Amino acid sequence: MRGDEEKRVTPLKVIYIGLILSGTLIIIALISLSLGPARISLKDILNWFIGYESIDQTAWMILFKIRLPRILLAGLVGFTLSLGGVVFQALLRNPLAEPFILGISSGAAVGAIIGIVLGLGFTFGIPLLSFLGALFTILLVMGISSRHGGLESSTLLLTGVIVNAFFTAVIMFFISTTSDSRLHSMLFWLYGDLSQSKYVQLSISFPLILIVSGIIYVFSRHLNLIVGGEESALQMGVEVEGVKWISFLGISLITGVVVSFSGIIGFVGLIVPHLMRMILGSDHRLLIPASALGGAVFLIAADTLARTIISPSELPVGVITAFLGAPFFIYLLKARGSQWTQN
Amino acid sequence: MDPELILKDVHFRYNRQWCLEGIDFELKKGEILGIIGPNGSGKSTLLKIMDGLLKIHKGEILLMNKPISSYRRGDIARCIAMVPQEETFRFPFSVSEVVLMGRFPHSGLFPFEGKEDLEITHQSMHLTGTLDLATRSIHELSGGEKQRVLIARALTQRAQIILLDEPTSFLDIRHKVEIFELISSLALTQGLSVIVVSHDISLAAQYCHRMLLLDKGSVYKIGEPAGVITADNISTVYQCPVLVDKNPISKTPRVTILSKRGEDKEETA
DSSP states (O other): OHHHHTTSOOHHHHHHHHHHHHHHHHHHHHHHHHOSSSOOOHHHHHHHHTTSOOOOHHHHHIIIIIIHHHHHHHHHHHHHHHHHHHHHHHHTTOTTOOTTTTSHHHHHHHHHHHHHHTTOOTTTHHHHHHHHHHHHHHHHHHHHHEETTEEOHHHHHHHHHHHHHHHHHHHHHHHHTOOSTHHHHHHHHHTOOOTTOOHHHHHHHHHHHHHHHHHHHHTHHHHHHHHTOHHHHHHTTOOHHHHHHHHHHHHHHHHHHHHHHHOOOOSHHHHHHHHHHHHHOSOHHHHHHHHHHHHHHHHHHHHHHHHHTTTTSOOOHHHHHHHHHHHHHHHHHHHHHHHHTOO | OOOSEEEEEEEEESSSSEEEEEEEEEEOTTOEEEEEOOTTSSHHHHHHHHTTSSOOSEEEEEETTEEGGGSOHHHHHHHEEEEOSOOOOSSOOBHHHHHHGGGGGGOOSSOSOOHHHHHHHHHHHHHHTOGGGTTSBGGGOOHHHHHHHHHHHHHHTTOSEEEEESTTTTOOHHHHHHHHHHHHHHHHHHOOEEEEEOSOHHHHHHHOSEEEEEETTEEEEEESHHHHOOHHHHHHHHTSOEEEEEOTTTOOEEEEEOOHHHHHHHHHO
C-alpha cells in the first residue's frame, strides 16, 4: 500500500484541495468583478480594497449593486447544481444524472412562467411561484416513486422523465399564448438568467445551502458504498433508505431555491462532477467539496462570458454552459462511456 | 460452544407463495457450510434472510444467541459479512478504496479512516493476495481478481461469519480452486464461520464440512458431504440423472452428469 498512501483521501488532502479551489474561486470572482461594459480595472478594485484609493460613486454602484450580487449568485447556483449532480449520480448510480433529472427544472419553470404571465416581480413573486413549482414536482415524483417507504431508483428516473414531459407541454402552451415582451423574459428564464440577483435572495439561499451541504457531506462515505450497489451498502451497515430520502429531499430543496432565482442552467451538474472525478477520483469525501467549489468557479466564469461576450448585449448563461458542456460531454462519452454501460 | 447462527422453522415469502418453508439448521463456529440446490430453490434468498436483509414471516433467526431482528444494520454488519456474486461499481474506485469500505460499520460520524483501519485493510489484502492490485481500478480486474477483492472487503469488516453467494460461478477451474482454498484457509486460520452457496457440487464437497441441499424452499438433506451428495438425492432434487462416486484423491463425493449423448457413446464403444 506504499504508493497507494498518497492516493488515499485524507482530511488533509480534502483541506488542501478545498483551499486551492477556494483560492481559484476568489481569483475568478475578482476578475469577473473587473469585467463589464464600464471599465474598472482589477488594480483599482484591489487598491480600494486595501484602502489605498477611493473609487467614485458610479463605480461603487456598478461593483456592489450590479456585478457582485450577480457573481455571488452565479457561485451559489454553480455550487448547488454541481453538488446536486454529484449526489444524484451516486444515489441513482447513473452517470447521466443531474439535479434536474427528476423534473425539478420543468416544475420550477412552470411556476416562473406563470409568475411572468401574471406580471409578478423578479425579486420575490416569480421566485416564490417557481419554488412552489419545484417543491410540488419533488413531492409528486417522490410520492409516485415511493413504495413501502422505499425509493426505487429506476421508478424515480422514469417518473422524472414523465413529469418533465408533461410540464414541458405546459411551458410550450404558455409560450405559444404569449406574444409581448414577457416572451423574452420567459425565454431568458428558461436558459438561465442571473441578472436579476439581489442580496436578499442570497441571504435566503446561502444559509440553507450551507446546512444541506453539511448534512450531505456527513453522508459522503455512505454514498461511496451506495455506488457499489444498494444491497451491498445495506449489508455493510448503511441505512440506505434514510440516506436516499434525506439526500433527495435536501438536494431538491436547495436546487428548487437556486433555480427559482436563476432559471434553468443545464450541464453544470453534469460536467463539473465528471471533470472532478477524472482528476480526483470517485471518493465522495473529496469529490463532493471539489465538485461544489468547482461548480461555483465554472458558473462564475461562464456567466462572466455570458455578460461580456456580446457586450453591451447579454446571453443567457445557459447558452454558454450548453455550448461548452455538450462537446465536453461527447468527449466524456467517447472516452469513458464503456465504463458506464457495464450492466 | 454455542452455534453462531441458528435458524428455527424459518418461513419467508415474496408474494403469496412460500419461498422458504420450515428451514431449520445452525452454523457452528469455524465451520464451512455449503448450500447447494437447483436454480430457484431459494439459496440466495436464504443468504439474504440470514443477513437480515429480508425479514422473515415466521420462525426465528438467532445471531450469537439473540434474535437477528433485535440488531441494527450496523450491528449485523460487524457480525456478518456478505460476498455478493457480482458487484458493479458505476464509477471507478481503486481496489484499496473498495477494501477500505469494509471498515464502514466500525466507524463513527467522522468520515475518515484511522491507522487501525488501514492496518486491518492491509492485513485482509495480504490474506487474499490482493496487495499487488491496490492501486488498480476495480473496473480493470478479471473475474477472479474481483472476487478476491470482494472477499478482502468482507474480511476487513472483521465479521465472525462470512456468507458467499456463488463466489465461483464466473471463474475458470484454476480460480475456482483458488477461491475455495482461500475460504478454507480463512476458516482454519481466522476461525471464521463460512456459508458458501455454490453450483460446483463436487468442488464444494472437497472443502465444506457440512452441506445443505435445498429443494423448493425446504431443506432436503443436511449433513456431511458424503451423506448429502448421493446419486439419489442429487438426481431427485436437480431432476437430472447423475452418477456419484468417490474422488480418488480426496475421497469426497464426486458428481458426474449423465447426458444422453454420453450414454450413446458408451453403447457404441
